Amino acid sequence: MIHSRNLPFVTTLGIFVIAYALCVLQFPNMFSTRVVGNLLTDNAFLGIAAVGMTFVILSGGIDLSIGSMIAFASVFVAVMVNSLGVHPLIAFAAVLVISTIFGSLMGAMIRYLGIPPFVVTLAGMFLARGAAYLISTQSVPISHEMIDAIQGFYFRFPGGGRLTALAILMLAVFIVGAFVAGRTRFGANVYAIGGNQQSAELMGVPVGSTTIGIYALSGFLSGLAGIAYTLYTSSGYSLATVGVELDAIAAVVIGGTLLTGGVGLVAGTFVGILIQGLIQTYIVFDGTLSSWWTKIVIGVLLFVFIVLQRAIIWYSNRKLAESRLREV
Amino acid sequence: MSDKTSLLDARGIGKSFLGIMALDGVDFTLARGEIHALLGENGAGKSTLIKILTGVYTRDRGTVALDGEDVTPANVAEAQALGIGTVYQEVNLLENLTVAENLYLGRQPRKFGLIDRREMRRRSEALLSRYGLSIDVDALLSSYSVAIRQIVAIARAVDLSGKVLVLDEPTASLDSHEVEMLFSVLRRLREEGLGIIIITHFLNQVYAVADRVTVLRNGRLVGTKKLAELPRLELISMMLGRELQHITREHQAEAETIAPTAEAPIRFAGYGKRGSVAPFDLSVRPGEVVGIAGLLGSGRTETAFLLFGIDRADSGTATIDNKEIALSSPEAAISNGFGFCPEERKTDGIIGDFSVADNIALALQARQGWSKPISSREKAQLAESFIKSLDIRPPDANRPIKFLSGGNQQKAILARWLATNPRLLILDEPTRGIDIGAHAEILKMIERLCAEGMSLVVISSELEELTAVAHRVIVLSDRRHVAELSGDQLTADNIMQAIASSARLEAAE
Ligand SMILES: Nc1ncnc2c1ncn2[C@@H]1O[C@H](COP(=O)(O)OP(=O)(O)OP(=O)(O)O)[C@@H](O)[C@H]1O
Ligand SMILES: [Mg+2]
Numbered sequence: 001m002i003h004s005r006n007l008p009f010v011t012t013l014g015i016f017v018i019a020y021a022l023c024v025l026q027f028p029n030m031f032s033t034r035v036v037g038n039l040l041t042d043n044a045f046l047g048i049a050a051v052g053m054t055f056v057i058l059s060g061g062i063d064l065s066i067g068s069m070i071a072f073a074s075v076f077v078a079v080m081v082n083s084l085g086v087h088p089l090i091a092f093a094a095v096l097v098i099s100t101i102f103g104s105l106m107g108a109m110i111r112y113l114g115i116p117p118f119v120v121t122l123a124g125m126f127l128a129r130g131a132a133y134l135i136s137t138q139s140v141p142i143s144h145e146m147i148d149a150i151q152g153f154y155f156r157f158p159g160g161g162r163l164t165a166l167a168i169l170m171l172a173v174f175i176v177g178a179f180v181a182g183r184t185r186f187g188a189n190v191y192a193i194g195g196n197q198q199s200a201e202l203m204g205v206p207v208g209s210t211t212i213g214i215y216a217l218s219g220f221l222s223g224l225a226g227i228a229y230t231l232y233t234s235s236g237y238s239l240a241t242v243g244v245e246l247d248a249i250a251a252v253v254i255g256g257t258l259l260t261g262g263v264g265l266v267a268g269t270f271v272g273i274l275i276q277g278l279i280q281t282y283i284v285f286d287g288t289l290s291s292w293w294t295k296i297v298i299g300v301l302l303f304v305f306i307v308l309q310r311a312i313i314w315y316s317n318r319k320l321a322e323s324r325l326r327e328v
Numbered sequence: 329m330s331d332k333t334s335l336l337d338a339r340g341i342g343k344s345f346l347g348i349m350a351l352d353g354v355d356f357t358l359a360r361g362e363i364h365a366l367l368g369e370n371g372a373g374k375s376t377l378i379k380i381l382t383g384v385y386t387r388d389r390g391t392v393a394l395d396g397e398d399v400t401p402a403n404v405a406e407a408q409a410l411g412i413g414t415v416y417q418e419v420n421l422l423e424n425l426t427v428a429e430n431l432y433l434g435r436q437p438r439k440f441g442l443i444d445r446r447e448m449r450r451r452s453e454a455l456l457s458r459y460g461l462s463i464d465v466d467a468l469l470s471s472y473s474v475a476i477r478q479i480v481a482i483a484r485a486v487d488l489s490g491k492v493l494v495l496d497e498p499t500a501s502l503d504s505h506e507v508e509m510l511f512s513v514l515r516r517l518r519e520e521g522l523g524i525i526i527i528t529h530f531l532n533q534v535y536a537v538a539d540r541v542t543v544l545r546n547g548r549l550v551g552t553k554k555l556a557e558l559p560r561l562e563l564i565s566m567m568l569g570r571e572l573q574h575i576t577r578e579h580q581a582e583a584e585t586i587a588p589t590a591e592a593p594i595r596f597a598g599y600g601k602r603g604s605v606a607p608f609d610l611s612v613r614p615g616e617v618v619g620i621a622g623l624l625g626s627g628r629t630e631t632a633f634l635l636f637g638i639d640r641a642d643s644g645t646a647t648i649d650n651k652e653i654a655l656s657s658p659e660a661a662i663s664n665g666f667g668f669c670p671e672e673r674k675t676d677g678i679i680g681d682f683s684v685a686d687n688i689a690l691a692l693q694a695r696q697g698w699s700k701p702i703s704s705r706e707k708a709q710l711a712e713s714f715i716k717s718l719d720i721r722p723p724d725a726n727r728p729i730k731f732l733s734g735g736n737q738q739k740a741i742l743a744r745w746l747a748t749n750p751r752l753l754i755l756d757e758p759t760r761g762i763d764i765g766a767h768a769e770i771l772k773m774i775e776r777l778c779a780e781g782m783s784l785v786v787i788s789s790e791l792e793e794l795t796a797v798a799h800r801v802i803v804l805s806d807r808r809h810v811a812e813l814s815g816d817q818l819t820a821d822n823i824m825q826a827i828a829s830s831a832r833l834e835a836a837e
Pocket of ligand 2: 374375376417496733734735
C-alpha cells in the first residue's frame with residue numbers, strides 16, 4: 001500500500017520512467033549505459049549538494065549558500081594544490097573542515113539568534129562568494145598525479161558506459177544520506193522539527209544540536225560538492241556555480257519534498273537529479289534545442305509538483321474528515 | 329499510606345513573564361503512588377508550573393527536588409531522562425509522522441545503530457493495545473481523529489515516565505468511555521508507585537481519580553488538601569476565592585415568552601449529506617437555544633459543519649425569512665448572519681502574534697469587508713468590553729494572544745464570534761478547557777444573548793450544561809437525529825436514555 005506521504009515520490013519516479021521511455025522511443029541510443037554513466041558523472045556535484053539541501057528543506061529551512069560554497073571550495077583546493085603545493089588530500093580535508101564549521105555557525109545563528117534561515121544563509125552566500133574572490137578571481141587549473149588518478153578511475157559497464165569515481169561518490173552520498181534520514185535518530189529529529197518545531201521541542205527533540213547538525217551537514221556536503229566540481233572541471237573558479245543552490249532546491253522539490261518541511265525522501269531528490277539530467281541529455285541528443293529549454297522544462301515541472309503537493313494536502317484532509325466520521 | 333515519601337518536591341517556585349508574575353512562591357509536593365490534581369482558574373499558572381518542572385521554562389526562584397536530589401532540567405529531553413513524562417496542554421504530537429514514529433521519537437529501538445522499524449511497530453502495537461486501540465501504527469498521525477491522537481500522546485508520556493507522569497488537560501477531547509479507560513491506566517500506574525499530576529477543569533474527574541489536590545490562584549498557592557476531606561463547594565471557593573453563584577434554570581420562564589406558534593425564521597428542511605449526517609429538520613426561533621447532544625462521532629460536529637456551509641448539503645433546503653438561501657461556503661453563511669465557534673479552537677482559531685484585540689475583531693472585520701477597517705478606538709472598546717464580560721486575564725488588549733493561558737485564548741475566540749452579533753450562532757463545545765467561574769459567565773452570556781433575540785445552536789458533551797441553557801435538545805446517534813426533548817422532558821437522564829435506546833435499537837436491527 002502506498003502511504004500518502006510517499007505519493008509525491010512515486011509520482012516523480014513514474015514521471016521519470018515515462019519521460020525516459022519517451023526519450024528512448026525518439027532516440028533509441030539514449031537507452032545505453034554510456035548515457036547513464038555520463039548523466040551520473042555530469043550531475044555528481046549537484047547531486048551531492050542536493051542531499052544536503054534535502055535535509056535542510058526537510059527541517060523546514062533553506063540553504064542559499066551552497067553555490068557560493070562550492071565555488072569557494074573549488075578555488076580553495078585549486079590554489080592550495082597548485083600554487084601552494086599542498087597534497088590534495090590535505091586540501092580536501094581542510095576545505096571539508098572549513099565548510100562544516102561554516103555550516104554549523106549558520107545553524108547556530110538560526111537557532112540561537114532566531115534569525116530566519118533565508119536571511120542567515122543569504123549572508124553566508126555573499127560571504128562565501130566574497131571569500132572565493134579574495135583567493136582568486138582567475139580560473140585556477142589544477143594538476144596532481146593523485147587527481148589525475150581519481151579522474152582516470154572508473155568501472156566499465158557492459159555496453160561501454162563508465163561508472164566514474166565522481167558518480168560513485170554521489171551514489172555513496174545518496175545511499176548514506178537515505179540511511180541517515182530514514183533510519184537514524186538524527187534523521188527522525190529532522191522530520192520532527194520540519195513538522196512542527198514547537199511540538200518537537202516539547203517532545204524532547206534536541207532542536208538546537210539538530211539544527212546545527214543539519215546546516216553543518218549541508219556545509220560539509222557543499223564542501224564535498226566543491227571538491228567533486230574541482231575534479232570534474234580540473235580547475236577552481238570563483239565565478240562558477242552561481243545559482244546552483246536553486247538547481248538543488250528544484251531537484252529536492254521535484255523529488256517530492258514539501259518546501260514547508262517534514263515530508264520527503266532523499267531517494268526522491270535522486271530522481272529529481274535524474275530528471276534534470278535527462279532533460280539536459282535530451283537537449284544534447286536533439287541538437288537543435290537551446291539549452292535554456294532545461295530551465296523551461298524544470299520550471300514547468302516545479303509548477304506541476306507544487307500543484308500536486310497542494311492536491312495531496314487536500315486529499316489527505318478529506319481522508320482525515322472521512323476517518324473521523326467512521327469512528328464512533 | 330504513611331510510608332509514602334515525597335517523590336517530587338518544589339519549593340518557593342517563582343516565574344514572571346514580561347513583568348507579569350505567573351508564579352509567586354509556589355510550593356508543590358508529589359508523593360510516590362499518588363494522583364495529584366492541580367487546579368485553578370484559567371491563567372492561574374498551572375501550565376507554567378508544569379513547564380518549570382519539566383524543563384520547558386527556567387524558574388526565576390525556588391528549588392525542585394526529585395527523590396531528594398536537586399534537579400534543574402534544562403530541556404524536555406533532560407526531564408524525560410529523569411523519568412518525567414508529560415502531555416502538554418498545547419501538544420498534539422507531530423502530524424507528519426506515523427503513530428509509531430510519534431510514540432518512539434527520541435528513543436527508537438535500534439539494531440546496529442539503525443532504527444529497527446519492525447521492532448518499533450511491534451512495540452507500538454503492544455503499547456496501544458493497553459488502551460484498547462488497535463490501529464495501523466504505520467499510518468500518519470494526521471489520518472486519525474483528535475481523540476486517538478490524544479490517546480497516543482498519553483500512551484507516549486506514560487511510557488516515558490519512570491517516576492512522574494504529568495497530564496495537562498488530557499481529557500479535553502475524550503469521551504466518557506475513553507476517560508474511564510485512561511483513569512484505569514492511571515490507577516494501575518499509581519499502584520506501581522508512579523507519581524501523577526493531572527490538570528483538568530472537570531471536577532467530577534478530579535473526585536473520581538485524584539487523591540490530593542493543589543489549588544493555585546493568580547500564581548499563588550491557595551493550598552493542598554486531601555480530596556476525601558474536601559467538599560466540592562469548598563474546593564470551588566478555593567479556586568475562585570469566592571462563592572460560585574448558583575446557575576439556575578431561570579430561562580425556563582423565558583421559554584414561554586417565545587410564542588410557540590411563531591414561524592421560525594431560520595429553517596432547515598430535509599437537510600443532510602450522504603455519509604455525513606442523515607437528512608434532518610431544524611428550525612430556530614429568535615431568542616431560542618437549541619442544544620445538540622450525542623456521543624463522540626454521533627454527527628454533532630458534522631451537523632455544525634453543514635449548518636455553517638463548511639460541508640455542503642446534498643439534500644434539503646435552508647430558508648431564512650421564507651427566502652431560500654444557499655450555504656455553499658462559510659463566507660456565504662457569514663453573510664447570512666451566521667457565526668460558528670469551532671471545537672478545535674486551539675489549533676484553528678488563534679493567530680498567535682496578533683494582539684488579543686485584533687484576534688477579537690477579526691471576524692467582525694471580515695464581515696464588514698477589509699476595505700472598511702475598524703478604527704483602533706472601536707477595536708479597543710470592543711476588546712475592553714469582552715475582556716471584562718468574559719474575564720479574560722491578564723486584562724491587556726494589546727498583548728499578543730500567544731502569551732495568554734490556554735483557557736483565556738479560548739475565551740478570546742468565543743469573543744470573536746460574539747462580537748459579530750450574529751443572527752444564528754453555532755457553538756461547538758463552548759466551555760471546554762474553561763474554568764468553572766468563566767463557565768458560569770459564558771452560560772450567563774448565552775442567556776443574555778438570547779434575551780436580545782439571537783438564536784443559538786449549542787453542541788456539548790456536558791449534559792448538565794445543555795439542560796441548563798437549552799430550550800430544546802436534539803439528540804444524535806449514529807449520525808441521525810433520533811430524538812428531540814423540550815420542556816419538562818429536558819433532563820440529563822432523558823438525554824442519556826434517548827442515546828442509549830437508539831443505540832439499543834441499532835443493536836437489535
Ligand atoms: N510564554 C509566555 N509569555 C508570557 N506570558 C505567559 C507565557 N506563558 C504563560 N503566560 C502568562 O502566565 C499566566 C499563567 O498562565 P498558564 O498558562 O500557566 O495558566 P493556566 O493555569 O495553565 O491556565 P489555563 O487553564 O487557561 O490553561 C497567564 O497570565 C499567562 O498569560
Ligand atoms: Mg494551561
